[in-house]
Amino acid sequence: MKGDAMIAIAVQGLAKRFGEVLAVADVSFEVRQGELFGFLGPNGAGKTTTINMLTGLARPDSGAIRIAGIDCASNPKAAQGLIGVVPDESNLYPELAGFENLCFCAALYGVRKKEREARAHELLETFGLAEAGNRKFAGYSRGMKRKLTIAAGIMHHPKILFLDEPTTGIDVASARQIRQLLAGLNKQGTTIFLTTHYIEEAERLCERIAFIVQGRVVRIDTVANLIEPVKEKHVMLLSVSNSMPEMQEKLTSAFPRLAFQSISDGQIRVESEEPIGVGPLVRFLEDLGVEVAEARRHRPSLEDIFVRITGIEAGAMKKEKEKAGGGA
Amino acid sequence: MKGWTAFWNILLKDMRTYYLKPPNISWGLIFPLAWTGMFFIKSGSGLESVLSLLPGVVAISVLFGTTSMLAVTVTFEKKGRSFDRLLLAPIPLELLMLAKTAGAILFGVANAFVPIILALFLADLSHVAWAAVVPAVALIAGTSTFLGLFIAVSVSEIFEAQTFSNFFRFPMIFLCGLFFPIDRLPVFLRPLSYLLPLTYGADILHGAFNARNTLSVSLDFVVLSVFCIFLFAWSLRNIKRKWIL
Secondary structure, eight states, X not given: OOOGGGEEEEEEEEEEEXXXXXXXEEEEEEEETTOEEEEEOOTTSXXXXXXXXXXXXXXXXXXXXXXXXXXXXXXXXXXXXXXXXXXXXXXXXXXXXXXXXXXXXXXXXXXXXXHHHHHHHHHHHHTTOGGGTTSBGGGSOHHHHHHHHHHHHXXXXXXXXXXXXXXXXXXXXXXXXXXXXXXXXXXXXXEEXXXXXXHHHHHHHOSEEEEEETTEEEEEEEHHHHHHHHHTOEEEEEEESOOOTTHHHHHHHHOTTSEEXXXXXXXXXXXXXXXXXXXXXXXXXXXXXXXXXXXXXXXXXXXXHHHHHHOOOHHHHHHXXXXXXXXX | OHHHHHHHXXXXXXXXXXXXXXXXXXXXXXXXXXXXXXXXXXXXOGGGHHHHHHXXXXXXXXXXXXXXXXXXXXXXXXXXXXXXXXXXXXXXHHHHHHHHHHHHHHHHHHHHHHHHHHHHTTSOOTTOOHHHHHHHHHHHHHHHXXXXXHHHHHOSSHHHHHXXXXXXXXXXXXXSSSSXXXXXXXXXXXXXXXXXXXXXXXXXXXXXXXXXXXXXXHHHHHHHHHHHHHHHHHHHHXXXXXXXX
């Protein structure tokens, strides 16, 4: 592993098996100091298992992890002193107030009383929780719980912050605020390792992204490089109220320069190197007896690349996760 | 120093958060007092029996108090995943688990003094060898706590922890010489008594309160200490194996 001084997280050949299930298989990557690195994948892809191994909550079957140059196998506690962890569940203490929770979490890292109280007040203010600081954590809303859990993760000024699905199941305003806070933390020099299933979140926040599917990293690159192949493409999504047999073949022979793909029931994706005219397409479909309910231009994004590489529908992944998280 | 900051704060939090939880009150305080009341009435010998019952009552108060407390502090936090926060902290696992169990040990010691304080009003305790009682209570609390830890690491629900604890606790009431001398037990049960740590703790207390110990006090202390170290080490091994997957 080259340039170790600049590498915050170095992972080589990481593997983990739970009984018959191979949860993580031969995962290798490096995260540079000060980088905001995204780890993207569907449920059960191995994201949380990877984070657990990186943070010392799980033991790899094979492979090596170095955190800021420290070998986690031989000196896990030294590595844990440098990191902050925000788990996928808001797991603070329900009986303690927000302020007490923050102080307790900092005490676990040996932060002195005066310092941790000042830091707790500062973070409660930053996260908009100052008024709820003396209320028990059990009475917080989901968004407040998430924010306090993130605050708890950074109480001791960690050099590297691991966040597992930080915005899952919370309202849009809270999610936006959390993204802004993460971007701010990263600007101040904190290395961030973020797992998420919100592709647009990863696209907006991360410099580099790794796609993980069935325990294997299938692609790692910068967001700019990942989007490059689809950047110049023109995409249109058609919603049709009824479809007919051989519709796709008929469309392809009538518009040979366009690529058609039926992406779900009643949804057709049209892709082209040139701008797509809506009128001829809609008229052609109506002549076939197909009613077009909606035609909208789509800006090619990381989601298209994710779908192309993993073969997994991003929308389906998001819905599945939100159903599990029970959030909005 | 950083480790001790964490230790102290874990201990304080557990004491503030869990000491007054219902399972601790019911199993740790009410149950031993009710049990004692039953024996007291059953003995029919009035206030003279207080002193002979006291060692047993002290021992079960400690046993039930510590094991109940552990079932709550460890099992509850493991279930809610807040225990992961402790495992992520940069402090050695040994120190972390000592912090987690220290609250239960102190709770057990406090429980022991509830019947002792009550007995002060009912009987003459001037002859009691307190120099033996205090370390004995501390060692019984330590051993029972680590037994509770061993149980807490083996289960995932609080009710399972309480049920599994009773699997050990109830036989101990009868087998450890708390209220019935071991030599009055059926011969085939006696070896079992000497496999249980509370037998040695109760023996020290019988000696200290009534000069009726059957084993050497030093042997009792040594065996109790060995149980303490063994149960703590075994629990740590299980935590590493089961919780850091």
